[in-house]
Amino acid sequence: MDILITGTGKGLGGALAAWYLERGHTVYGINRSKNEVLEKYTSFHFLLQDLSKFDEMKRTVPGFIEKPDGFDLVVLNAGVLSDIKDLRDTGLDEIKQVMDINVWSNKILIDLLFNDRRQIKQVAAISSGASVYGNRGWNAYSLSKATLNMLIKLYSEEHGDTHFCAIAPGLIDTAMQDYIYSLPDDKKFPSVQRLKKTKASGNMPSPEEAAGILAGALETALNEESGSYLDVREM
Numbered sequence: 001m002d003i004l005i006t007g008t009g010k011g012l013g014g015a016l017a018a019w020y021l022e023r024g025h026t027v028y029g030i031n032r033s034k035n036e037v038l039e040k041y042t043s044f045h046f047l048l049q050d051l052s053k054f055d056e057m058k059r060t061v062p063g064f065i066e067k068p069d070g071f072d073l074v075v076l077n078a079g080v081l082s083d084i085k086d087l088r089d090t091g092l093d094e095i096k097q098v099m100d101i102n103v104w105s106n107k108i109l110i111d112l113l114f115n116d117r118r119q120i121k122q123v124a125a126i127s128s129g130a131s132v133y134g135n136r137g138w139n140a141y142s143l144s145k146a147t148l149n150m151l152i153k154l155y156s157e158e159h160g161d162t163h164f165c166a167i168a169p170g171l172i173d174t175a176m177q178d179y180i181y182s183l184p185d186d187k188k189f190p191s192v193q194r195l196k197k198t199k200a201s202g203n204m205p206s207p208e209e210a211a212g213i214l215a216g217a218l219e220t221a222l223n224e225e226s227g228s229y230l231d232v233r234e235m
């Protein structure tokens with residue numbers, strides 16, 4: 001398969017790219033920093049690109065995706081967490097920055113991918129339970145992932161030949177969880193306390209474990225209605 005994955009620098013995206021490469025697939029990765037582990041695979045193609053720089057993306061991405069006739073799978077994985085704090089303490093600038101990476105870079109990329117009638121079988125955007133839970137403190141991140149779910153639903157209506165889904169990968173022990181773990185205990189944010197406990201218990205899947213679960217779920221997702229929001233924990 002020819003697979004495009006964003007956010008291959010580390011975490012889930014890095015592990016998912018390695019999962020497919022190990023199984024003989026060709027992976028096109030986009031990230032703002034290199035991943036030395038992936039560089040050793042000859043079937044890994046890489047574009048060094050900051051996904052918050054839209055004008056640059058419009059110049060660099062078309063050349064990068066020119067060679068393959070199409071993609072069997074596109075995984076829109078790159079994402080950032082916002083600082084955990086109340087929405088009233090969060091400025092619009094902060095929200096806009098998170099929206100740029102978690103939502104609008106994906107819109108730019110989807111539009112570039114479909115620009116020249118390239119065949120794309122499946123597009124999966126990595127969402128989060130935070131897109132539906134609305135827990136206190138998750139401000140810009142929750143807003144961005146909820147918008148991402150709807151972005152995917154809307155595109156599924158426009159591109160009938162492609163299967164779209166927004167999929168929550170479950171908790172994964174990555175840099176995002178390291179940040180949450182580093183936060184001081186604050187009764188205002190009980191969801192943070194729960195996540196800290198889960199990480200401390202050792203029951204949080206590693207990126208490698210999560211990548212295997214996600215790869216299986218992405219196959220199952222094809223049986224669901226295009227445009228759906230899915231959660232690997234319920235599949």
Ligand SMILES: NC(=O)c1ccc[n+]([C@@H]2O[C@H](COP(=O)([O-])OP(=O)(O)OC[C@H]3O[C@@H](n4cnc5c(N)ncnc54)[C@H](OP(=O)(O)O)[C@@H]3O)[C@@H](O)[C@H]2O)c1
Nearest residue numbers: 007009010011012032033050051078079128171172174175
């Ligand atoms: N971890 C969890 O428990 C969890 C739960 C639910 C959903 N998710 C979602 O899963 C996805 C992966 O998260 P993760 O936990 O693997 O996070 P991570 O370890 O922080 O990795 C995020 C990746 O996205 C890349 N990235 C961020 N901003 C970028 C930008 N402006 N341009 C290009 N690349 C950029 C990072 O690049 P660098 O390597 O250069 O920093 C990194 O490779 C995200 O969409 C996240 O919201 C994670």
